[in-house]
Amino acid sequence: MLLWHNEFMDLKRIATFVTVAELQSFTEAAARLHTVQPAISRQVQQLEQEVGAPLLWRTKRTVRTTAAGAIFLLRAKELLARAGEIREEAQRANRGEVGRLAIGYLGSATSPFLPDLVQRYRRQYPGVKVTVAEMTPTEQIQAFEKGAIDVGFTRPVDRHQRSRFQELRIYEDQLKVAVSASDRRASRRSLALRELASEPFVLFERALAPGLIDLALSACQRAGFSPQVAGESPLMQTVLVMVAAGMGVSLVPGCVRHLGVNGISLLDFTPKAASVDLVMIWPKTHIPPTVQEFEGLVKGQLPAVRQQMTPPGPR
Amino acid sequence: MLLWHNEFMDLKRIATFVTVAELQSFTEAAARLHTVQPAISRQVQQLEQEVGAPLLWRTKRTVRTTAAGAIFLLRAKELLARAGEIREEAQRANRGEVGRLAIGYLGSATSPFLPDLVQRYRRQYPGVKVTVAEMTPTEQIQAFEKGAIDVGFTRPVDRHQRSRFQELRIYEDQLKVAVSASDRRASRRSLALRELASEPFVLFERALAPGLIDLALSACQRAGFSPQVAGESPLMQTVLVMVAAGMGVSLVPGCVRHLGVNGISLLDFTPKAASVDLVMIWPKTHIPPTVQEFEGLVKGQLPAVRQQMTPPGPR
């Protein structure tokens, strides 16, 4: 490697040349750069080697740029400025001020509060490209694999995946029995789950939200029966409409009341089932700064969100 | 200076990072860059220090860019490409392939051949911005001072300036006596200069071309008289028109025959005066490559130019 000149120009040497060219003096440039004149001389010499052209025309009294030096001076200043810019940009990306934040969300459980969260975040980080996409829990896991989303609002992931994701509980919801408004029990506050043992059930498709459906099934199990599934749908709205139409009863999270489907009644039941949480999840590995910042904002908004998602009347 | 991190990012380290990011491997990057893996590790570490943000997310199995690294990778590649481009541009400037060539010229002595020279040059060096401006010899000297022109086609400069300029003789011309076509001597081939001792003279303004006029005056001096100047003009055409109008005789370079002024006759005279040369001059200090290349082209064209500027008929 002896005497083997580098393939690349050195930005420091370029900056030195710019200073010399603008001050038209090696000595003054040395003072400006807090070093000594011979260092400047050699830096410029090396840069001329690297560039492959003389850049400065020296007399003992004055220093001028050559033709090559003049054009190089112009371009070098641009290059140095650009170098500074890209460093700034990387730092902004590292602070989560630029970049992207792709959000997957569960429409039925987030519609009341998510738009506000997103709006607050976009105001605070206008440089971040935010996208939102409604997805079922299963679709969100797949989207994480493909890198299509950065955070997801969903149900708690199963034991298998738990180690790969970080979770933030947003709010706690309760399973409710959904019956048609024309059902004879529609006006009751509560019922025993085993009263439904022989009723037809309409459920959300298990493959798309196994956590939720398994919770419902285990509730029936504990009540001593296995529900007779008369219908399934990949859309929560459709489930509710089928219930309203009297095609069966269902077990759904209380938050579906925000979906605005008429003709149904949501009842508490005994024995009480475990609560069904809404969580925000994101992969533990390689957490982008945008996600970190979003997490902080969400945490700050948690009280407001929880108040918003708490049923207004008597529970 | 111990542990004092440089203000500038190092292009070599940036290139190393790009290689690592694209190959997604430190080890492979080391092989590609003909060095060893620890060197790569430390270069990337240093670059991350310089940038002020983590750029790569390392596991033992794979290497990925962080959010900051992803945007930095994109920009860094542009920066490296740009750095290469500006080096190329400086080299082209050094070879005279880009830049400028500002030409000052003496219209009366160059009009037959200069357009062709300029055209040839522009074809060979299309990247050079060529400008031409008609100027008297004195104006050319001033234009050189201001850096307004790079080469000049003019008369030989005086002793005082000679050391500052390089000269290339283009062609050799002879002083002629100009008389009106209606003059009784108009059809003669030659006359003795002293025949004009008592005639009125019309001359080009001395201040604008001292070399030429001093040559004419010294010719008269040697013929034993001092001409009686009846008129002066800063335009050679005007001088000739005044001669044609019979306002006087003049002493002019033979090349004025190309100006296309009618009604005059150009005669040889005795005693023969020193020849009046047309030269190309340019400052000795800081000769731009464009000028060097132009000089080469002009030298190659000299025979053609001289043939073109030689009077066709008997001399």
Added chain:
DNA sequence: TATCAGTAATGCTGCTTTGGCATAATGAAT
């Protein structure tokens, strides 16, 4: 004309940085 003053280049030295080797640490896959 000779001296002087100011500037860039060069020789040299010691410190800093960097590359290369050996090895440790770590995580994934079998």
Added chain:
DNA sequence: ATTCATTATGCCAAAGCAGCATTACTGATA
């Protein structure tokens, strides 16, 4: 659990670089 692949770290020698002293040169000045 073990092994393999990969990156990080400790160490050393070589190279690069800054700083000092000095030289060489030129334009200005007396």
